[in-house]
Amino acid sequence: MSSESYVEQPQTLAGLRAGIAAGTTRATDLASSYYERIEKINPRLNVYLSLPKERALEQAARVDAAAAKGDPLGPLAGIPVGIKDVLVVKGAPATAGSKILQGYRPPYDATAVQRLEAAGAVLLGKINCDEFAMGSSNENSAYGPVRNPVDTDRVPGGSSGGSAAAVAANLAVATLGSDTGGSIRQPASFCGVVGVLPTYGRVSRYGLIAFASSLDRVGPFAANVRDAATLLGVIAGHDPKDATSSPAPVPDYAAESDKGAQGLRIGVPAEYFAEGLDPEVRAAIEKGIAALQAAGCTVQPVSLPNTKYAVPVYYLIATAEASANLARFDGVRYGHRSADSATLSAMYSHSRDEGFGAEVKRRILLGTYALSAGYYDAYYGKAQQVRRLLAEEFLRAFAQVDAIVTPTAPTPAFKLGEKTGDPLAMYLADIYTVTASLSGICGVTVPCGTTNAGLPVGMQVLAAHLNESTAFRVARAVEAADL
Amino acid sequence: MSSKVTVEDVERVAELAHLKLKPEETAGMLRDLNAILDYVAELNELDTSGVAPLAQVGELLDANGRGVVRADVQQPSLDRAEVLSQAPETDNIFFKVPKVIER
Numbered sequence: 001m002s003s004e005s006y007v008e009q010p011q012t013l014a015g016l017r018a019g020i021a022a023g024t025t026r027a028t029d030l031a032s033s034y035y036e037r038i039e040k041i042n043p044r045l046n047v048y049l050s051l052p053k054e055r056a057l058e059q060a061a062r063v064d065a066a067a068a069k070g071d072p073l074g075p076l077a078g079i080p081v082g083i084k085d086v087l088v089v090k091g092a093p094a095t096a097g098s099k100i101l102q103g104y105r106p107p108y109d110a111t112a113v114q115r116l117e118a119a120g121a122v123l124l125g126k127i128n129c130d131e132f133a134m135g136s137s138n139e140n141s142a143y144g145p146v147r148n149p150v151d152t153d154r155v156p157g158g159s160s161g162g163s164a165a166a167v168a169a170n171l172a173v174a175t176l177g178s179d180t181g182g183s184i185r186q187p188a189s190f191c192g193v194v195g196v197l198p199t200y201g202r203v204s205r206y207g208l209i210a211f212a213s214s215l216d217r218v219g220p221f222a223a224n225v226r227d228a229a230t231l232l233g234v235i236a237g238h239d240p241k242d243a244t245s246s247p248a249p250v251p252d253y254a255a256e257s258d259k260g261a262q263g264l265r266i267g268v269p270a271e272y273f274a275e276g277l278d279p280e281v282r283a284a285i286e287k288g289i290a291a292l293q294a295a296g297c298t299v300q301p302v303s304l305p306n307t308k309y310a311v312p313v314y315y316l317i318a319t320a321e322a323s324a325n326l327a328r329f330d331g332v333r334y335g336h337r338s339a340d341s342a343t344l345s346a347m348y349s350h351s352r353d354e355g356f357g358a359e360v361k362r363r364i365l366l367g368t369y370a371l372s373a374g375y376y377d378a379y380y381g382k383a384q385q386v387r388r389l390l391a392e393e394f395l396r397a398f399a400q401v402d403a404i405v406t407p408t409a410p411t412p413a414f415k416l417g418e419k420t421g422d423p424l425a426m427y428l429a430d431i432y433t434v435t436a437s438l439s440g441i442c443g444v445t446v447p448c449g450t451t452n453a454g455l456p457v458g459m460q461v462l463a464a465h466l467n468e469s470t471a472f473r474v475a476r477a478v479e480a481a482d483l
Numbered sequence: 484m485s486s487k488v489t490v491e492d493v494e495r496v497a498e499l500a501h502l503k504l505k506p507e508e509t510a511g512m513l514r515d516l517n518a519i520l521d522y523v524a525e526l527n528e529l530d531t532s533g534v535a536p537l538a539q540v541g542e543l544l545d546a547n548g549r550g551v552v553r554a555d556v557q558q559p560s561l562d563r564a565e566v567l568s569q570a571p572e573t574d575n576i577f578f579k580v581p582k583v584i585e586r
Contacts, residue, residue, distance in 0.1 A: 214538060352503070
């Protein structure tokens with residue numbers, strides 16, 4: 001089939017919510033219209049894996065009843081959202097894009113999911129992703145790749161490719177994704193939407209199927225920065241069920257994002273504009289930087305000299321943690337158990353062999369190797385030391401500037417199949433995103449123009465720990481320039 | 484750090500990870516692991532003597548951002564029947580697995 005485009009801009013969250021509060025829009029009608037669009041377009045894009053309609057329509061009816069009575073409505077009342085299939089929704093299939101979890105219906109809600117629903121959001125369905133969030137193109141899903149709504153011959157990015165594509169194609173007003181090494185920011189860039197990497201610990205990981213626990217974050221996608229800020233405000237905050245979640249108070253991010261970028265100091269690291277950066281991406285980002293200057297920001301160079309070591313560090317730490325986290329998929333408590341299970345050890349290894357895809361096995365093997373006797377210090381220990389150097393480098397830079405801007409990815413969306421034969425080439429798609437992952441800082445990807453072929457380019461705006469408000473202000477200024 | 488991974492290494496690691504690889508999978512993994520480990524070997528360029536490892540970024544955050552430990556109070560857990568309903572095999576009280584020791 002030839003390349004097609006399915007891009008459609010959703011209405012703003014504030015506009016939709018106002019209509020629902022005024023009774024001019026019914027949440028049940030809105031949800032039904034989204035299900036109609038999903039039915040029409042999903043077969044082409046492969047975004048949704050399951051649609052728990054009953055729960056969604058019950059929630060929408062509750063919102064309509066509350067609106068009719070004039071009861072107070074939550075900040076997301078009636079807003080149709082989609083959830084990456086690594087977050088659990090009670091009773092709805094949770095696959096993590098893997099065959100090993102086929103048929104699993106978790107008995108609880110993830111905290112982020114529970115908070116969205118408590119704010120009035122309508123959960124349309126569960127969204128496709130790379131298996132266990134391991135991938136940069138969404139081609140590692142056991143349920144088939146997601147296609148980029150801008151150009152269906154191209155990947156949407158990964159691993160939250162479905163979550164980005166859903167917003168770009170208006171198959172949801174907003175979505176949740178997860179980001180371990182760039183899995184929210186890079187697909188946001190490829191699909192031309194806004195994606196948020198909250199500070200590590202800002203959003204609870206309870207109910208997120210774990211990939212690499214010291215790196216995993218839950219964050220929102222939306223069509224504009226203010227809506228993304230509103231969503232983060234709903235899902236952020238301390239959760240006793242996640243010992244790493246931060247007790248810091250949650251600001252009104254949407255209101256903070258209204259403050260403008262005037263006077264903010266913006267750092268530009270030369271290391272992110274070196275060899276390997278597509279010239280059209282560079283040109284788009286340079287226009288974005290000029291727009292920030294025009295908006296009253298000061299721009300200065302910052303130095304992040306260890307950047308080139310970030311991908312090796314990331315792939316050692318993430319795979320080591322994954323090898324431990326994925327040990328739980330053993331055919332005992334949930335998911336797939338091999339029919340060929342004469343003994344316990346045969347059951348473990350056959351279930352895992354049949355259930356996991358190639359990339360997941362590759363990463364488990366790499367992580368197990370890096371942690372194994374005789375190699376631990378040389379690989380995992382070394383990587384943790386360099387991780388500290390990378391984090392300290394950012395802390396020094398943020399003593400001089402309020403935010404750092406870079407390209408989100410070295411290229412625009414690539415074609416399906418282009419990198420599937422070369423794992424290392426795929427890993428290099430994460431070269432600009434893994435640094436923030438390792439350092440725990442926050443960031444926002446915001447659309448920043450297109451290439452000559454019309455492919456979106458995303459700017460990555462990074463800010464210090466718990467300083468999401470600044471990242472949103474800068475992203476708003478880039479968005480307002482309408483590049 | 485740059486020693487080449489062998490087929491025996493891949494098989495040993497696969498066994499540690501409870502992964503049963505087919506022969507053709509082993510060959511592919513051998514190639515990929517060597518390529519990736521060659522690439523990560525560039526970390527050796529960096530002198531990290533005296534640098535403490537960083538396992539978790541929580542310690543970098545200020546007092547506001549530090550994690551907290553919840554009170555050690557007994558709380559209801561997930562419903563047993565709901566949990567067991569997702570398991571491949573149970574006796575309604577425990578998970579059942581194949582025999583562990585061969586006779």
